[in-house]
Amino acid sequence: MASTIKDVAKLTGLSIGTISKVINGGAVLEINRILIEKAIKELDFKVNETARSLKTNRSKTIGIILPSLENYFCTSVVAYVEQYLSKHGYGTIICNYREDPEVEKEKLNFLVNKMVDGVVIIPSGKVKDEIINILNRDVPVVLIDRLIKGINCDAVLVDNFNASYNAVEQLITRGHKRTAIICGPKDVYTSDERLKGYLAVHENYNLEVDNNLIKFGDYYLKSGYDLCLQLIEMENPPTSIFVTNYDMTLGVITALNEKNIKLSEEISVIGFDNIGMSKIVKPSLSIVIQPMEQIGEAVAHLILKRIKGDKTNYPNVTRLKAELVMKDSVSNVNY
């Protein structure tokens, strides 16, 4: 059905060696090159990448593994990584492990089988051996958003500790003495970092931490909604809330709206991740913005560098800064 180099050779009367050369950019008589290119077009010949991969051990494709297709941060970063790699001639295979470490392992093996030249992963943190296995095969891996104990590996992280510290500091310096934090799951690296920032700034300002104001969600909308309701229904509710991802921020805003609690006037909120949101909510929402595009670029840059064989500065752990955009959803408290 699909034509092969052999067909092109037959049609042109040249050998497959010569055909291969024009495909891969070797030196060929101009007259033959033209002849061959014409034949290629005529036959609609496409290189069989599988055969090529088998021979060269390279596939010009990179695997990207993410935990969920329903998380704004993840899909956004992955989209940027893909876009950047695509620009550089690399195809991408995106795999979703649905927050399931077992599936994560499967996908890792799947990508190895597909002979990807590199792996980019937003890991669960619970899978280690399979990643080491890939590294041992000399396939570069770049971790996004979290390190994994026992693995020495390139990574691109956001300085979540300081992002959180700075956000909460803004609330504290405006007089908020009771700031709640809605974290992600306890066992997630970034979630923990953000909590640590919250705790550290309290300590540095000599403010007592009320454990009732520390809530753990699951990064989905509903948990933001539920936890926000819990907070505002406390007998001694917080005067401000720091929410640590986009979907939960959406839930918090929804809960406040429903209860007719006015942003800024009655409660101050700093949200996370989605700049678009900031503009839509009124009063405009203060927000921590992770540099998705920068992350994507850094990741793509790093993996391409490794694929080229450049091992300088290994392992490279890039830490990017989040930006804090203060808007009108935060007010001063006067006692």
Place this chain on the structure above:
Amino acid sequence: MASTIKDVAKLTGLSIGTISKVINGGAVLEINRILIEKAIKELDFKVNETARSLKTNRSKTIGIILPSLENYFCTSVVAYVEQYLSKHGYGTIICNYREDPEVEKEKLNFLVNKMVDGVVIIPSGKVKDEIINILNRDVPVVLIDRLIKGINCDAVLVDNFNASYNAVEQLITRGHKRTAIICGPKDVYTSDERLKGYLAVHENYNLEVDNNLIKFGDYYLKSGYDLCLQLIEMENPPTSIFVTNYDMTLGVITALNEKNIKLSEEISVIGFDNIGMSKIVKPSLSIVIQPMEQIGEAVAHLILKRIKGDKTNYPNVTRLKAELVMKDSVSNVNY
């Protein structure tokens, strides 16, 4: 580095033919099978899928192409398709074409090169030749959510016309004479279907259509927000709004909250797609729910059937019904 059949053969003293047989389930002496399996474990031998693909012309993987990683419907359906295929032993390669038909073409070719056994796509509608090309190579294709003129091909669709008809009918029968619709882009198949349902029900109820109440967004949150503001600021605003996707529904709710316009009491709204939302918004949001999971299952089922060579009932266009969940965001109008 990684071991091959040859290594297993050497270690066991048997031939590669025999090894291959136990891998693929042929008849082998029990004693040898045990020997071989032990060796396979010992060497951590894994079949080289690339070599296998080259030989068999099958890859046990299916390509999934979607227009955006930031659209709830798309990612949700794709996640289900993937989950179902995975259960049946098929790997998946997910490709994002970022709403760009040129990228869509690239991805289609990429997947052909990767020798996928089938292609599942949520198409832009603007790419035709590349899909036909794939079909001509005898690689089955299943379209999701839209048909493409000039292509005879399996597809799984939602009956958007009736979904829309039924939703708007609910508003009309409750006395709403001015119902706005926030559509997706004009050139999107499903968007058009939903508009047609809206128009048809108006005609059947002998209600005049005010073209000012028909708005076209882009399926992103902000356009729902912006268009909702436009609507409520009209001199003769609608008494109800039908929003035709999830992200725009989010935008509409945000706009209404911001303007302190009470759902149901002051304006009725029927939204789209995300059942989770319905519960979070108060009063609870009436909503059209597309059967994402059913779609995913139908798609996976269909493509697997075609891959097996079963061409019965081709092309199979499955039309699934959306469900209308009426909640408290819709009120009766008494004139």
Place this chain on the structure above:
DNA sequence: TTGTAAGCGTTATCAT
């Protein structure tokens, strides 16, 4: 510059 042939790791055919 061009052609020939080996080899990538499988599967599958055909003797044995």
Place this chain on the structure above:
DNA sequence: ATGATAACGCTTACAA
């Protein structure tokens, strides 16, 4: 039941 071998389509020495 097992083993030897050709073939899948390509790249890459090496020979011509």
